[in-house]
Amino acid sequence: MTAFGLAAVVGGMFAVGTFLLLRRDLVRVVWGVTVLSQAANVYLLTMGGIVLGMGETVPVLAHHGGEPPQTADPVVQALVLTAIVISFGMTAFALVLSLRVYEENGSLDLSKLEGDA
Template sequence: MTPLILALILGSLFSLGTFLLLRRDLLKAILGVIILGQAANVYLITMGGISGTVPVLSDSSSLISITDPLVQALVLTAIVISLGTTSFVLVLLLRVYDEHGTLDIDRLWGQL
């Protein structure tokens, strides 16, 4: 059951991200990119398998039954990176608004 739910969530996250990315509002497009990045993180978690128990080694737990902890470490790193880029891109958005007075993509890039 869980894999199906996760697959559905992943699918909807990716489609939401893509949908927002195609909006005319730059803020929505950026939110779309951020959601795409987070969807990739969730996807990365599922790649390590989600069936086992918590990855804490003790005498009673065997190596087979735990979930792969590596992907979780990877996702932690990826989350930190996306925190940095997200804050940068939001500040840049503010600067774009300061410079151009609009966040409408058609008006920003239309007369390129």
């Protein structure tokens, strides 16, 4: 995928996440936060990789000795993996809180919940 394609995917994910974040429904807001966090993860992965020419692959070990092969940065991949796990846990927690709000108020509309505070 080209750099323009990756930028379009990341931009689209940020746009969808922002759109969902601005909705009135609480569940859509939770999904908006989730999409925004995943967009940040995709952005980090695209910035942590390497760019090669067409048809070239990244070998794990090119040769025994000499210059080390070019590979993607493993620290970025570990960071994104940790962020995915944390994001999954926070999404589950936010959805359970949304269920509790619905049980207490009978609605998930945020405009109706504002006056109750």
